[in-house]
Amino acid sequence: MTSDATETPPTQRTPESDDFPTGPAVGEALPDFTLLDQHGRSVNFGRARAGRRALVVFQRSARW
Amino acid sequence: MQLQQHLPELEAAGIALFAIMYDPQEALAAFAEEQGITYPLLSDPRSEAIERFGILNTLVRPDEAVHGIPYPGSYVTDERGVVVEKIFHRRYQVRDDVESVLHRSFGVALDPAGLPMAADESPGARVSATLGSSELVFHRRATLFVRLEVDPGLHVYGAPVPEGYFATEVTVAGPEGLIVEPAVYPPTHPLRIDAIGETFRVFEGDVEIAVPLIANIRDVERVPIEVAVQYQACDDRQCFLPQRRTLRLEVPLGSLVRARPRA
The missing domain is CATH 3.40.30.10 (Glutaredoxin)
Structure with a gap:
């Protein structure tokens, strides 16, 4: 087992431990949301999911 | 991703x-x-x-x-x-x-074609380790799936076990920079052995243990990974000897495809 040898030093933006907020717990429903997609269309999570399983990914940024 | x-x-x-x-x-x-x-x-x-x-x-x-x-x-x-x-x-x-x-x-089935894999056998069980992706990539978390196929009528033990028995345990080791996260075991189920009046936590059938890996490694072509699997297969009357099998995988280290810099 090797240690987590960090490539970049932790910054203000990177939590120093694994103890940081990760939102709704396993077993809880995700909050609903309605946001614009890249084409400017309004997307509602519940309606677009349409009874399917989902993978919801929060990413850092498209610009940096 | x-x-x-x-x-x-x-x-x-x-x-x-x-x-x-x-x-x-x-x-x-x-x-x-x-x-x-x-x-x-x-x-x-x-x-x-x-x-x-x-x-x-x-x-x-x-x-x-x-x-x-x-x-x-x-x-x-x-x-x-x-x-x-x-x-x-x-x-x-x-x-x-x-x-x-x-x-x-x-729960989508792995397509084993092109995935790094190693396997071994012992009386009562077959063990294998398959990486969930064709290669490791710097900073990408892949999962190593260690599979134990236990013959019908036999079981292996989950932790904790009474003294004298061997819990199923997977240990993964690799070079400096390979981060091995804790193995995730499937749930066990109770099995009561009336002859000795004890109840054990056991696995039966196909048991899959997931071990997340992060390669903080660069500038090598392949990453050697050693997977040690310890287990003891028993039926309701007798046990095979405890086994320790070591599987060795040579996993290619792929290159990180970066987004093109913005003009």
């Missing part, structure tokens, strides 16, 4: 994909165009969804330009939108390998 590349598999498995970023819609339009992204990139410029989820990165001060970013991570939900798994890592550089997530979180 290399989501666009694996979009066909996600769609075939009936999985709805949503990616949320704090960038304005115009920035996402440019990004989608440049990267050829067709799945929904959702713009949350006021971080409303990010705040509603409770994952606003509050380590960034409100006066900083990047204020509004989330702690990056992913949620796997069932058909009702209920969270069944969360995939977070404190370092935004670490992304999960999509093939591993498809198998581990959504």
